[in-house]
């Protein structure tokens with residue numbers, strides 16, 4: 001999600017919250033329900049609404065971060081020692097219950113269970129695997145529904161939708177399925193580590209969902225999404241595509257759609273949700289150094 005300070009102060013704010021309950025969804029995913037008074041004002045826009053989640057380090061009782069999400073919070077947060085400042089990671093709102101002031105977030109548990117060698121763990125996956133009622137977090141989330149952290153915006157003239165992603169995009173795809181109205185045609189591909197990770201994704205839309213179970217003998221990222229979409233016979237008419245997941249897989253699929261299928265590049269919304277071998281800190285540092293060299 002964006003961290004541009006000026007616009008962010010209007011669209012986003014900090015919400016203190018705590019874990020209400022957890023629910024294991026399958027071998028690779030856990031649903032964590034966050035609650036707390038402040039979440040009454042959490043203005044989720046649905047679909048793939050994302051936000052920044054701040055987590056405590058092991059041994060801390062609450063995440064450490066600046067008190068205001070106003071101009072300057074990011075620099076203040078970065079100025080704190082890395083071992084003290086809260087761990088910041090991007091996640092998606094899977095569902096929101098406004099009356100109960102609850103927000104559900106589904107976490108992929110990469111590297112936290114056997115065989116651990118098949119994927120690297122990270123602080124957020126580790127935190128989620130051990131989360132329990134009362135654990136404190138902070139969300140930097142939407143203060144208004146019309147915010148920039150909703151990426152799924154099909155134009156009214158799209159004839160059909162192509163949606164594809166891995167397990168990190170599964171919560172967003174679930175949110176999109178919930179949001180799509182009747183009469184919309186969607187072809188959906190979802191890649192998950194295990195057959196038991198397959199979920200029921202109800203939708204009013206005419207959605208044809210293809211589940212792809214990753215071959216566990218292969219490295220955690222492979223090309224099942226690309227292979228499946230490449231082999232598919234796609235509908236005619238004007239498409240809108242939404243793709244998210246591992247950065248390399250997303251790029252390859254986008255290239256296929258634009259170069260080989262002739263999709264208008266402006267009609268392909270794509271997002272690398274994570275990158276093999278890089279933590280979210282690494283990706284943020286890379287983005288910041290790119291911005292610094294653009295400025296110089």
Ligand SMILES: Cc1cc2nc3c(=O)[nH]c(=O)nc-3n(C[C@H](O)[C@H](O)[C@H](O)COP(=O)(O)OP(=O)(O)OC[C@H]3O[C@@H](n4cnc5c(N)ncnc54)[C@H](O)[C@@H]3O)c2cc1C
Nearest residue numbers: 090091092108110122123124125168273275277278279280
């Ligand atoms: C807009 C947005 C929305 C997102 N929504 C969700 C969501 O709802 N649910 C969700 O689970 N994830 C989501 N993600 C992805 C999540 O932010 C990353 O997976 C993140 O790296 C997890 O943090 P970590 O601390 O567990 O791992 P990090 O410390 O960031 O990374 C540690 C290591 O783990 C590897 N890694 C990271 N993720 C995975 C993975 N899934 N499988 C295998 N290896 C991995 C990295 O390459 C690195 O080597 C979203 C990302 C974005 C940008």
